[in-house]
Amino acid sequence: MKSDNRFEKAKEILSEPRNQKEEVQALQDTIYVIGGKWKLPIINSICNGNKRFREIERSIPGITTRMLSRELKEMEANQLIVRTVTPTTPVMVEYTSSDYCHSFGDIILEMIKWGKSHRERIKNS
Amino acid sequence: MKSDNRFEKAKEILSEPRNQKEEVQALQDTIYVIGGKWKLPIINSICNGNKRFREIERSIPGITTRMLSRELKEMEANQLIVRTVTPTTPVMVEYTSSDYCHSFGDIILEMIKWGKSHRERIKNS
DNA sequence: CATATTGGTATACTCTGTGATACTGGTTAC
DNA sequence: GTAACCAGTATCACAGAGTATACCAATATG
Numbered sequence: 062m063k064s065d066n067r068f069e070k071a072k073e074i075l076s077e078p079r080n081q082k083e084e085v086q087a088l089q090d091t092i093y094v095i096g097g098k099w100k101l102p103i104i105n106s107i108c109n110g111n112k113r114f115r116e117i118e119r120s121i122p123g124i125t126t127r128m129l130s131r132e133l134k135e136m137e138a139n140q141l142i143v144r145t146v147t148p149t150t151p152v153m154v155e156y157t158s159s160d161y162c163h164s165f166g167d168i169i170l171e172m173i174k175w176g177k178s179h180r181e182r183i184k185n186s
Numbered sequence: 187m188k189s190d191n192r193f194e195k196a197k198e199i200l201s202e203p204r205n206q207k208e209e210v211q212a213l214q215d216t217i218y219v220i221g222g223k224w225k226l227p228i229i230n231s232i233c234n235g236n237k238r239f240r241e242i243e244r245s246i247p248g249i250t251t252r253m254l255s256r257e258l259k260e261m262e263a264n265q266l267i268v269r270t271v272t273p274t275t276p277v278m279v280e281y282t283s284s285d286y287c288h289s290f291g292d293i294i295l296e297m298i299k300w301g302k303s304h305r306e307r308i309k310n311s
Numbered sequence: 312c313a314t315a316t317t318g319g320t321a322t323a324c325t326c327t328g329t330g331a332t333a334c335t336g337g338t339t340a341c
Numbered sequence: 342g343t344a345a346c347c348a349g350t351a352t353c354a355c356a357g358a359g360t361a362t363a364c365c366a367a368t369a370t371g
Contacts, residue, residue, distance in 0.1 A: 083302070085246060087297070087299075087300075087301030087305065088226045088230060088294070088297055090301035091298075091301035091304065092222075092297075099359090102214065105206070113318090115317060128359065130319060130320080131358095151316090151317065152318080154317085154318060161307075167296055169213070171290070171292055171293045172217075175212075176213055177212045179219060180211075182286075223328080224329095239348050239349070240346075240347065250329080250330065250331075251349065252329085252331090252349090252350080252351090253328090253329065255350075275337090275338075276337065276347065278347090
């Protein structure tokens with residue numbers, strides 16, 4: 062039943078010789094890295110200039126300390142953000158976005174745009 | 187403690203008058219609509235020409251009937267895909283992507299690109 | 312001295328996303 | 342008649358994502 066009775070369909074599909082498995086994997090990798098409820102908001106917050114832990118926490122409504130802590134760790138491990146400890150009298154911890162993180166600035170902006178227009182669309186339907 | 191002793195910081199933040207709460211919400215909306223393990227792979231599959239249920243199922247390694255069924259329903263409700271039933275002797279069901287779905291073709295392509303380069307990066311580290 | 316801030320950790324809980332497996336009802340093929 | 346395909350649904354189960362709440366040590370503030 063593979064290449065039997067669907068010549069037209071086959072033509073269609075073959076006319077786009079894209080490697081679907083590879084694409085699916087790439088998509089799932091990306092979702093894995095930036096997925097979940099909080100990672101993108103955190104990146105966005107840091108890119109917006111928030112550096113300190115509590116500062117980031119306050120800038121994201123609804124997030125808990127635990128979630129922020131966990132996600133920051135994971136994202137540091139994924140080299141998306143950089144954690145800098147300055148050994149002042151009370152140690153100061155600063156989070157900044159890495160160059161690598163900026164590599165999907167485009168994705169984030171696109172997603173913000175899409176989310177806004179989606180909300181509009183829902184509102185008017 | 188709001189606008190007390192951080193004039194410099196305030197200046198920094200105010201110099202970027204972006205509405206963070208709105209952005210966070212938009213991001214979370216987008217994640218909600220396309221998030222999860224399977225929605226983007228499904229969209230990608232349908233955009234690649236797969237229309238029939240089993241056809242889509244076979245094109246996505248690892249997905250179960252249950253997940254595909256659920257996700258298709260949800261995405262239909264979100265107007266991302268269109269389900270057409272042709273009442274032939276055994277009914278034929280076809281899924282196609284809506285125009286609205288194409289509105290984040292850009293996001294998908296960006297994410298595929300990012301996922302591929304991320305995998306490269308991991309491999310070489 | 313009491314309170315607040317910073318940068319988190321600990322514990323306990325809920326909830327939902329996902330997976331595994333089986334099944335249905337109709338149709339065609341051998 | 343039995344095996345296979347289509348388009349799913351039903352049930353159970355589990356891990357992990359996320360929430361709630363309390364707590365810690367150090368410092369600063371009143």
